[in-house]
């Protein structure tokens with residue numbers, strides 16, 4: 001009799017009848033931003049003060065006689081498309097500039113909801129690489145720019161929102177070293193000076209779990225390809241340059257074909273499913289992505305911040321059984337890595353097959369380990 005009551009209790013912990021949505025989310029979800037050894041940029045909370053931003057040579061440090069006379073509305077429209085480095089410079093230049101910048105939605109929203117992104121862009125040396133409007137656009141979407149599932153990360157070199165799977169396997173969300181860029185795109189060191197160089201933050205771990213004590217210089221693969229296109233004319237032109245440099249059968253030429261195919265521009269949506277991405281991951285080594293990406297909240301509805309949720313039922317089921325048993329499950333095990341917004345999570349939990357199976361077995365809840 002005692003056994004039966006224990007069983008009932010552990011079974012009932014999986015029931016959601018009568019629970020409020022917030023209670024369901026509280027009990028059955030968790031957040032995570034690291035996977036084993038893989039950890040994105042974190043712990044950077046020091047937002048650079050406008051006075052700490054150095055102006056690069058030749059840039060004016062005041063609003064100037066022309067801009068100063070423009071109406072505020074027009075100034076707002078112009079400043080929307082400035083990068084954060086320039087916005088900081090304007091804010092530093094005069095009281096009027098400071099008031100103007102601080103009243104910009106692009107400035108207010110990011111500083112309120114994701115100040116660590118500005119800090120990280122500054123540490124990576126690319127604070128001046130993106131218009132503020134572009135980062136705000138990423139804040140206002142919640143879907144991965146590549147696969148359209150929920151994307152809890154921001155790929156800082158291009159400011160695309162993305163999911164872990166695409167980040168770790170899809171070439172537009174990739175960074176490469178100067179050596180790789182020069183070799184596969186037939187570029188010189190001088191050519192590379194035309195695109196932003198990313199200085200990784202010392203002490204962060206790369207995707208192989210290796211701590212990088214010193215900074216690594218990296219380039220966005222998409223930016224390198226765009227540069228190569230401007231120099232060699234077309235993808236065929238890049239291939240011909242590589243052919244002249246290496247000959248058709250050399251590994252450097254053959255491997256280059258992967259790099260040359262990288263889609264460039266803002267639209268990087270892909271028809272590839274994650275399964276295809278996993279396969280490609282096995283064939284291509286992505287080492288640097290966690291040094292240039294970070295968790296990024298989404299605010300599709302103004303004022304409503306989402307950070308992505310995982311299902312604790314799917315986690316408990318996967319962690320509570322052996323790998324052999326996992327293979328026998330009637331559905332794929334990838335659900336433990338699926339991250340969703342609150343509404344989709346609620347829908348998922350209501351129909352979660354893991355929760356049903358756990359309730360039938362009376363199995364206990366496995367608490368995810370914090371990183």
Ligand SMILES: [Zn+2]
Nearest residue numbers: 144147163166
């Ligand atoms: Zn994706």
Ligand SMILES: [Zn+2]
Nearest residue numbers: 311313314352
């Ligand atoms: Zn689930």
